[in-house]
Amino acid sequence: MVSAILPLVLEDVELRRQGKRILGPVSLTLEGEGITVVMGPNGAGKTSLLRAMHGLERINRGRAVWQGGAEEVRARQAFVFQTPVLMRRSVLDCIAYPLILDGVERKMARARAETAASQVGLDVTLTAPASVLSGGERQKMALARALIRAPEVLLLDEPCANLDLHSTAEIERVLIAARDRGTRIVMSTHNVGQARRLADDILFLFDGRLIETGSGDAFFAGPETPEAMAHINGDLLP
Amino acid sequence: MNDIVEGLWQAARLVITLDPGLAEITLRSLQVTLTATVIASVLGLPMGAWIAVNRFRLRRFAIAILNALMGLPPVVVGLIVYVLLSRSGPFGVFGLLFTPTAMIIAQVIIITPIIASISHQAIRELWADYHDLLISLHATRAQRIKTLLWDGRRALMTAALAGFGRAIGEVGAIMIVGGNIDHATRVLTTAIALETGKGDFGLALALGFVLIALAIAVNLALHMLSGTERGSRW
Amino acid sequence: MMFKTAFAALSALWLATAAGAEELKMAVTTSFANSGLAEVLLPEIQKDTGIEVQLLVVGTGQALKLGEAGDVDAVLVHAKAAEEAFVEAGHATHRREIMYNDFIVVGPAGDPAGAKAAGSASEAFALIEEAQAPFVSRGDDSGTHKAELKIWASAGIEPAGDWYKAVGQGMGAALNTAAGMDAYIFADRASWLNFDNKAGLDLLFEGDPALFNQYAYLPVNPEKHAHVKADAAKALEDWLVSDKAKGLIEGYQIGGQQLFHFNAEAM
Ligand SMILES: Nc1ncnc2c1ncn2[C@@H]1O[C@H](COP(=O)(O)OP(=O)(O)OP(=O)(O)O)[C@@H](O)[C@H]1O
Ligand SMILES: [Mg+2]
Numbered sequence: 001m002v003s004a005i006l007p008l009v010l011e012d013v014e015l016r017r018q019g020k021r022i023l024g025p026v027s028l029t030l031e032g033e034g035i036t037v038v039m040g041p042n043g044a045g046k047t048s049l050l051r052a053m054h055g056l057e058r059i060n061r062g063r064a065v066w067q068g069g070a071e072e073v074r075a076r077q078a079f080v081f082q083t084p085v086l087m088r089r090s091v092l093d094c095i096a097y098p099l100i101l102d103g104v105e106r107k108m109a110r111a112r113a114e115t116a117a118s119q120v121g122l123d124v125t126l127t128a129p130a131s132v133l134s135g136g137e138r139q140k141m142a143l144a145r146a147l148i149r150a151p152e153v154l155l156l157d158e159p160c161a162n163l164d165l166h167s168t169a170e171i172e173r174v175l176i177a178a179r180d181r182g183t184r185i186v187m188s189t190h191n192v193g194q195a196r197r198l199a200d201d202i203l204f205l206f207d208g209r210l211i212e213t214g215s216g217d218a219f220f221a222g223p224e225t226p227e228a229m230a231h232i233n234g235d236l237l238p
Numbered sequence: 239m240n241d242i243v244e245g246l247w248q249a250a251r252l253v254i255t256l257d258p259g260l261a262e263i264t265l266r267s268l269q270v271t272l273t274a275t276v277i278a279s280v281l282g283l284p285m286g287a288w289i290a291v292n293r294f295r296l297r298r299f300a301i302a303i304l305n306a307l308m309g310l311p312p313v314v315v316g317l318i319v320y321v322l323l324s325r326s327g328p329f330g331v332f333g334l335l336f337t338p339t340a341m342i343i344a345q346v347i348i349i350t351p352i353i354a355s356i357s358h359q360a361i362r363e364l365w366a367d368y369h370d371l372l373i374s375l376h377a378t379r380a381q382r383i384k385t386l387l388w389d390g391r392r393a394l395m396t397a398a399l400a401g402f403g404r405a406i407g408e409v410g411a412i413m414i415v416g417g418n419i420d421h422a423t424r425v426l427t428t429a430i431a432l433e434t435g436k437g438d439f440g441l442a443l444a445l446g447f448v449l450i451a452l453a454i455a456v457n458l459a460l461h462m463l464s465g466t467e468r469g470s471r472w
Numbered sequence: 473m474m475f476k477t478a479f480a481a482l483s484a485l486w487l488a489t490a491a492g493a494e495e496l497k498m499a500v501t502t503s504f505a506n507s508g509l510a511e512v513l514l515p516e517i518q519k520d521t522g523i524e525v526q527l528l529v530v531g532t533g534q535a536l537k538l539g540e541a542g543d544v545d546a547v548l549v550h551a552k553a554a555e556e557a558f559v560e561a562g563h564a565t566h567r568r569e570i571m572y573n574d575f576i577v578v579g580p581a582g583d584p585a586g587a588k589a590a591g592s593a594s595e596a597f598a599l600i601e602e603a604q605a606p607f608v609s610r611g612d613d614s615g616t617h618k619a620e621l622k623i624w625a626s627a628g629i630e631p632a633g634d635w636y637k638a639v640g641q642g643m644g645a646a647l648n649t650a651a652g653m654d655a656y657i658f659a660d661r662a663s664w665l666n667f668d669n670k671a672g673l674d675l676l677f678e679g680d681p682a683l684f685n686q687y688a689y690l691p692v693n694p695e696k697h698a699h700v701k702a703d704a705a706k707a708l709e710d711w712l713v714s715d716k717a718k719g720l721i722e723g724y725q726i727g728g729q730q731l732f733h734f735n736a737e738a739m
Contacts (some may be wrong), residue, residue, distance in 0.1 A: 029326070056370060056373060056374065071376075075376060076378040078374070079374045081370060081371070081374075085367065085368065085370060085371040086367075087368070087371070087385075087389055088364075088389040088390075088392075089389060097243060097385075098375050101375055101377050101381055103377075259625075274699070299531050323541050324541045324542075325541050325542035325699065326540075326541040326542060326543075327541075327695060333699065336497060336526070336528060336543065417526075417528040417529075417672075418527075418528075418529065419497075419526040419527060419528060420527065421524075421526075422495075422526050432529075434645070434648070435642050435643070435644030435645050435648075435671030436500075436506060436644045436649055436666060436667065436668065437644055437647060437651070437667045437668040438668045438669075439668075439669060440659050440668075451663070
């Protein structure tokens with residue numbers, strides 16, 4: 001099943017902030033199925049690219065075009081932020097919140113939130129305030145919240161940044177399961193091993209530019225650019 | 239120093255014997271100020287949230303006005319309300335001058351800017367936290383405001399309590415518009431002013447202590463109510 | 473929900489103020505209110521006439537303004553010239569003298585100016601000015617303030633200087649100030665007797681007929697303000713000049729001293 005809001009087409013997208021070009025121009029087409037991993041060093045523009053796709057950033061030049069009406073496009077995608085947004089509510093209500101917005105009855109929403117929490121391996125007292133969660137637990141909570149609407153396109157910004165090996169494996173299982181259900185996933189990561197395990201496609205950003213793209217296998221077998229080569233080998237870039 | 243001890247004594251005596259005069263003006267103080275606080279909250283809380291969430295041309299101007307109104311001397315508010323409600327003023331036909339309603343009106347004018355300004359501050363911070371999430375989840379404008387008001391309820395209660403505190407201790411405006419009429423518009427603060435004027439510092443101080451106790455009691459009661467309502471802590 | 477509560481509370485207050493006995497608002501001066509006579513008279517008035525008199529305690533100037541604006545139904549003050557002008561301007565239907573009390577000169581018990589030995593009120597004032605002894609004046613355009621100024625004028629003195637402090641406040645606050653500064657002050661006897669914070673002050677001069685203080689009742693003119701309760705104001709006036717009122721007024725004492733002298737004449 002291919003999502004109805006795809007393909008997403010970026011045409012010469014450029015973001016400028018405070019007189020500085022922070023991203024672009026980037027052109028790409030996102031379609032089909034699978035997991036696309038966005039890679040690149042700190043400050044390369046990964047977050048900016050994902051946010052621009054999601055429509056959270058004002059695009060200064062070029063455009064990002066989804067298929068379908070604006071309402072539909074918004075409703076069928078979800079985003080997991082690099083820093084999870086905590087609501088001043090219980091963990092359960094945080095996860096259930098998107099359903100509440102959709103008008104789902106509270107009891108039902110909470111029941112589904114409980115299922116979502118166990119799916120991502122969030123094993124905490126769900127009635128506790130979200131603020132008590134540890135860094136890793138917060139990311140799991142954010143993932144559960146993103147998954148609860150069963151989005152067709154899921155954008156994740158470093159979803160495993162604070163997780164230990166066990167939790168990382170758990171999250172990867174959840175993401176693979178989601179992909180296998182047909183969810184189109186775009187995620188950024190600094191974890192080269194994780195990229196290797198998950199990437200069907202790679203987008204490699206450097207200094208705001210998309211300098212290399214391709215299938216995950218090809219990319220890791222032999223990157224074309226020295227920057228990508230250095231990045232996956234863990235070399236310090238010049 | 240002696241006056242203070244004497245005042246504390248007298249306060250204790252008045253409270254323990256449930257002095258009917260004290261009960262009457264204390265209840266009226268509560269009635270007037272709680273009513274004013276509820277009305278000012280109904281006006282001020284959404285106003286603060288609205289200014290925090292919406293970008294409009296005169297936003298900075300509105301915030302500046304709000305902050306300026308916060309410092310409005312109550313006596314001036316009292317005078318303006320007086321002139322408006324006087325029989326020879328534009329709203330004279332309602333005959334509201336020297337009634338508790340006039341006192342409520344004056345207090346609403348005094349504390350609405352305070353409540354709006356504090357809630358604006360609180361909601362703005364919350365909005366900065368929630369902004370990306372609410373946009374990402376495609377929440378409607380009404381849903382955003384509702385979420386912010388609900389999740390910010392602690393801070394909003396603080397805003398309302400700040401308004402209450404200001405109003406319960408206010409004397410300048412309500413003295414002017416209420417007239418401090420015995421059995422009609424006399425409240426704790428105007429009674430204190432009256433007793434001070436008579437040189438009865440002991441009774442004036444006693445009433446002052448009752449006023450302080452009342453303010454503390456209302457604060458505690460509200461915090462307890464909202465604390466038991468949900469066992470969470472924000 | 474909140475709206476409903478607010479509305480309910482507000483309407484409850486409305487009802488609370490609207491229901492009950494017939495109310496009559498009367499502006500009176502601080503000196504009258506501080507005398508404590510009102511506490512004796514008002515319950516009796518309510519018992520006999522069913523009228524609940526609500527007192528607005530203000531200075532004479534403001535009391536007359538309240539009457540002029542129609543914010544009260546009647547005025548009870550003590551400033552003859554101003555009252556006559558008030559009637560002249562048509563704000564009140566007439567002026568009815570009810571009773572009088574008297575003013576006194578209060579000052580530090582040591583009496584540095586020697587006001588105690590004065591033969592008249594104006595002489596006492598002259599002695600105070602001569603000694604440049606601190607003197608607290610109401611300075612609020614009240615009846616008491618006007619009476620004070622009249623005595624300065626009769627002494628041929630334009631009071632000014634460091635020693636003369638116009639506080640612009642009510643009798644009680646002015647007495648507090650005088651007590652705090654050990655200053656001379658011109659006060660009405662009732663306020664003085666009821667004042668608890670006498671500190672080092674003492675009554676130094678009294679008894680000059682120039683110090684008599686006539687109270688008069690002025691019902692606000694219903695032709696100017698249709699909403700005023702003219703009938704209740706008339707009933708109150710009739711009660712105030714009655715024999716019963718006379719008994720209560722003459723019999724009212726503080727510390728064994730009679731304060732007011734009834735002098736209403738039958739019309
Ligand atoms: N609003 C802004 N104003 C100015 N500069 C910005 C703004 N937003 C982002 N930048 C800059 O743009 C560049 C790209 O930022 P971005 O967050 O996309 O990087 P990233 O690839 O996600 O980095 P990291 O791996 O550290 O998360 C950075 O240099 C950042 O400082
Ligand atoms: Mg980033």
